Amino acid sequence: DAGVTQSPTHLIKTRGQQVTLRCSPKSGHDTVSWYQQALGQGPQFIFQYYEEEERQRGNFPDRFSGHQFPNYSSELNVNALLLGDSALYLCASSLVDRESYEQYFGPGTRLTVT
Amino acid sequence: AQSVTQLDSQVPVFEEAPVELRCNYSSSVSVYLFWYVQYPNQGLQLLLKYLSGSTLVKGINGFEAEFNKSQTSFHLRKPSVHISDTAEYFCAVRPTGGYNKLIFGAGTRLAVHP
Incomplete structure (x- = not known):
C-alpha cells in the first residue's frame, strides 16, 4: 500500500520564478492538505482540497494556489517566488469524513529560492 | 483561533533516561490533540492522539501523553529513550468541529546521547 508521495524531492528556483509541486495521496484517501515548514518551525497550513475544490485556506497570499485532479492527486503552485518561500x-x-482524524504526510519537497 | 506552544526548543538526554516534552495549547473551542515525530529528511509520522476518554494515551515506540484540560497541556513522555528516538517532535491540535486542519507548535528537538 503506497503512502503519500511527493515530487520532486528538491528544487532550486530564482526569485520571481514560478514553481509547481506534486502530491499523490495515500491509496483510498480523497482529501489533500498542503503545509509549509520553514527552517526551525512547525508546519503551517496552506490549504486543503476535496472534490477538486479548495475547502479551506490558511493565511497565505494568492501567489499560492493549488489544484486537485479527479484521481485525487494534487499540485501546489507558487508564483513570483520570494526568498521567504524557501x-x-x-x-x-x-x-x-470528519471523524477520520489522521493525516498521513509525505516526505516533502525542499524548495530553495535564490 | 488555536495556538500551540512547545516549551522547549531542544531537549538533550542520555540514552535510557526518561524524557518529557512539554506542550501547551490555547483554544476557544474543544480540540483533538496529536504528537508527530519527524526524523531527518522525512515527513511527519503520527506518534499518538487524544480524541476523548482516558486522558492517558499510549502511542508507538513506547511514547505516551497525558491530556490535562485544566492546564491545557498535552505533555509527551517516554520512560527510557534510545538513540533512535533522536528527532524533531511536534505537538498539534485540531478543532473537534470543522475541517481536518492541524495547527502545529514550533517543535522540540530531542537529542539522545550515548
Missing part, C-alpha cells in the same frame, strides 16, 4: 512543503492526505 521551505519544506509537506503534503498530507486524509478522508473527508
Whole structure:
C-alpha cells in the first residue's frame, strides 16, 4: 500500500520564478492538505482540497494556489517566488469524513529560492 | 483561533533516561490533540492522539501523553529513550468541529546521547 508521495524531492528556483509541486495521496484517501515548514518551525497550513475544490485556506497570499485532479492527486503552485518561500512543503492526505482524524504526510519537497 | 506552544526548543538526554516534552495549547473551542515525530529528511509520522476518554494515551515506540484540560497541556513522555528516538517532535491540535486542519507548535528537538 503506497503512502503519500511527493515530487520532486528538491528544487532550486530564482526569485520571481514560478514553481509547481506534486502530491499523490495515500491509496483510498480523497482529501489533500498542503503545509509549509520553514527552517526551525512547525508546519503551517496552506490549504486543503476535496472534490477538486479548495475547502479551506490558511493565511497565505494568492501567489499560492493549488489544484486537485479527479484521481485525487494534487499540485501546489507558487508564483513570483520570494526568498521567504524557501521551505519544506509537506503534503498530507486524509478522508473527508470528519471523524477520520489522521493525516498521513509525505516526505516533502525542499524548495530553495535564490 | 488555536495556538500551540512547545516549551522547549531542544531537549538533550542520555540514552535510557526518561524524557518529557512539554506542550501547551490555547483554544476557544474543544480540540483533538496529536504528537508527530519527524526524523531527518522525512515527513511527519503520527506518534499518538487524544480524541476523548482516558486522558492517558499510549502511542508507538513506547511514547505516551497525558491530556490535562485544566492546564491545557498535552505533555509527551517516554520512560527510557534510545538513540533512535533522536528527532524533531511536534505537538498539534485540531478543532473537534470543522475541517481536518492541524495547527502545529514550533517543535522540540530531542537529542539522545550515548
